[in-house]
Amino acid sequence: MNASYVDENLIIRMAAGDGAAFKELYEQTSSAVYGFALSILKNKHDAEDVMHDAFIKVYTAAVTYKSMGKPLAWILTIVKNLCYSKVRAGGVCEDLSEYEDLVRTDESGSILDKVILQDALNTLDFEERQIVILHSLTGMKHREIAEILDLPTGTVLSKYNRSIKKLRRELEEKGGAQ
Amino acid sequence: MTEKKILESLNTAVESTTPDILDSLMAELNITDEPKELMHDVIVSDEANESGPADKWMPVTGKAQMPWRRVMGIAASFLVVLAGISFGVTERTPLALVSLDVNPGIEITINSKERVIEANPVNDEAKEILDEMDLKGSDIDVACNAIVGSMLTHGYLTDLQNSILLSVNADDEKVGTDIEQRLSRQINDYLENTEVAAAVLGQYGANDEAIRKFADENGISLGKAWLIKNLMKTGSTKMTEADLLGLKTQELILLGQKRSVTKTTSYGNAESGRFIGEAKALEAALKKAGVNKADAKNVKYEYDVERGVLIYEVTFRAGDYEYDYDINAYTGEVVASEKEYDPVYTAPKSGGSASSKSGGSGGGNSAAYRDDDDYDDYDDDDDDYRPAPKQQSSPSYDDDDDYDDSDDDYDDDSDDDSDDD
Numbered sequence: 001m002n003a004s005y006v007d008e009n010l011i012i013r014m015a016a017g018d019g020a021a022f023k024e025l026y027e028q029t030s031s032a033v034y035g036f037a038l039s040i041l042k043n044k045h046d047a048e049d050v051m052h053d054a055f056i057k058v059y060t061a062a063v064t065y066k067s068m069g070k071p072l073a074w075i076l077t078i079v080k081n082l083c084y085s086k087v088r089a090g091g092v093c094e095d096l097s098e099y100e101d102l103v104r105t106d107e108s109g110s111i112l113d114k115v116i117l118q119d120a121l122n123t124l125d126f127e128e129r130q131i132v133i134l135h136s137l138t139g140m141k142h143r144e145i146a147e148i149l150d151l152p153t154g155t156v157l158s159k160y161n162r163s164i165k166k167l168r169r170e171l172e173e174k175g176g177a178q
Numbered sequence: 179m180t181e182k183k184i185l186e187s188l189n190t191a192v193e194s195t196t197p198d199i200l201d202s203l204m205a206e207l208n209i210t211d212e213p214k215e216l217m218h219d220v221i222v223s224d225e226a227n228e229s230g231p232a233d234k235w236m237p238v239t240g241k242a243q244m245p246w247r248r249v250m251g252i253a254a255s256f257l258v259v260l261a262g263i264s265f266g267v268t269e270r271t272p273l274a275l276v277s278l279d280v281n282p283g284i285e286i287t288i289n290s291k292e293r294v295i296e297a298n299p300v301n302d303e304a305k306e307i308l309d310e311m312d313l314k315g316s317d318i319d320v321a322c323n324a325i326v327g328s329m330l331t332h333g334y335l336t337d338l339q340n341s342i343l344l345s346v347n348a349d350d351e352k353v354g355t356d357i358e359q360r361l362s363r364q365i366n367d368y369l370e371n372t373e374v375a376a377a378v379l380g381q382y383g384a385n386d387e388a389i390r391k392f393a394d395e396n397g398i399s400l401g402k403a404w405l406i407k408n409l410m411k412t413g414s415t416k417m418t419e420a421d422l423l424g425l426k427t428q429e430l431i432l433l434g435q436k437r438s439v440t441k442t443t444s445y446g447n448a449e450s451g452r453f454i455g456e457a458k459a460l461e462a463a464l465k466k467a468g469v470n471k472a473d474a475k476n477v478k479y480e481y482d483v484e485r486g487v488l489i490y491e492v493t494f495r496a497g498d499y500e501y502d503y504d505i506n507a508y509t510g511e512v513v514a515s516e517k518e519y520d521p522v523y524t525a526p527k528s529g530g531s532a533s534s535k536s537g538g539s540g541g542g543n544s545a546a547y548r549d550d551d552d553y554d555d556y557d558d559d560d561d562d563y564r565p566a567p568k569q570q571s572s573p574s575y576d577d578d579d580d581y582d583d584s585d586d587d588y589d590d591d592s593d594d595d596s597d598d599d
Contacts, residue, residue, distance in 0.1 A: 015315070019207075022211075035196070051199065056203065060207075132188065136184075
């Protein structure tokens with residue numbers, strides 16, 4: 001769980017048309033990009049659409065990237081904006097059955113992991129989901145997450161803690177979870 | 179279940195369900211994952227197969243002289259390559275300003291990856307040079323090579339006008355000096371393989387508002403402005419800023435080499451056949467003084483400017499007199515002279531070297547005085563020079579400091595019992 005550090009050099013190389021840099025960047029960040037989109041949109045297909053658009057945008061906009069030492073924040077802001085415009089355009093169907101599928105259809109990984117993801121998407125509110133997913137996938141600090149989400153750091157912290165408690169409680173109730 | 183376990187589970191769950199769309203993205207963007215080696219490959223395959231390992235600063239083939247036409251070919255291939263590839267520049271924070279002056283003056287701003295953000299002509303001649311190439315985004319080493327190549331093909335670099343001033347201005351002296359030394363060396367290596375016996379003066383300077391203003395007001399590059407300011411600090415009682423502004427770039431470079439301006443790297447000799455040379459200057463002075471060459475002791479040369487004209491200031495002793503002549507560096511005309519009675523004379527320990535120096539005569543320039551102690555300081559630093567490896571910054575990421583710092587402040591309600599297994 002460590003996409004927090006993304007080499008800025010990759011973006012600079014991409015700007016010069018370096019495909020290998022794009023591949024490396026994709027490998028480092030694809031889960032964070034997809035997970036973040038999923039946490040906003042709660043829909044696999046929409047998240048995948050946004051993931052696609054986001055990487056195209058990241059590649060084509062690399063020339064406009066201004067070095068501030070925060071390449072991941074830049075990428076995730078692109079993801080956020082794409083998600084929001086998708087929501088605004090009304091193209092999102094929040095289909096709960098979609099992530100029920102996560103457990104059923106995906107053979108890889110443990111069931112427990114997926115149950116937790118499902119719980120996170122079901123139980124948590126809009127902002128809580130984003131905070132928990134971003135933190136778990138990128139290891140970003142609350143302060144950095146706050147910047148991306150345009151929220152006060154204190155809010156992010158308290159929402160994060162509340163989310164973890166909610167998830168714990170949810171798992172308790174399900175019993176089986178250790 | 180611990181917080182950390184929850185986070186790890188979420189991470190694993192998302193990672194295992196993230197769709198793999200890399201191939202379709204790359205197909206859509208029409209890119210491959212072959213590392214892009216910029217233009218080096220092109221150059222290597224074009225010209226350098228027979229000259230050993232690839233170096234982006236081609237051609238470097240030891241002492242062998244390259245046929246002129248081949249050099250032109252290489253210069254031309256740079257232009258073609260540069261014209262063919264359009265680079266993007268992402269990082270627009272300037273790291274340094276590199277200026278190249280021959281007569282055309284060009285200022286190049288580079289970013290921390292040492293790629294060109296922009297290249298601007300300082301004068302009309304430079305426009306002609308830059309018109310042909312789009313340097314944006316290219317590596318500064320490649321850009322310098324292309325520019326020098328173009329100056330050669332346009333006839334701005336010749337045996338008579340043989341000097342290049344390379345200046346690097348950066349806030350960080352270490353960074354600036356490293357770039358300056360590397361580029362100076364590379365330009366020199368490049369020119370050594372041409373038929374032009376060229377000279378390179380590399381110089382580092384900080385970013386200085388006042389000097390920037392001075393450059394802009396006078397329509398010269400920042401590098402040239404720095405050289406003028408530095409020359410003014412070399413202790414001449416004759417030269418003025420106005421004098422120096424009136425000089426050709428080559429003359430400034432010659433003064434820079436001979437007057438030991440600080441923080442410079444120097445290759446070759448800017449004293450081309452355009453100037454009469456020290457031996458002829460001495461001859462003119464001796465003739466005027468009516469002194470035999472054999473009687474002149476402790477001969478010294480200084481390069482200076484007298485009323486806007488580059489001069490050799492020749493000083494020597496003969497008998498009880500000290501002579502001081504200013505000789506026009508182009509015509510040999512005596513511009514000023516001084517003879518002083520100074521009987522307290524102790525023979526210099528190394529008097530022999532002075533006379534052997536003047537005895538060398540003949541060629542007039544270069545070799546006759548290259549090994550004189552006075553000038554040693556400008557060519558002694560190239561033996562152990564190695565370009566510093568480019569730094570890959572890799573800040574380490576500490577990934578868990580936030581995971582367990584929270585519970586204390588955000589205690590609340592109901593969860594005391596939920597922490598068990």
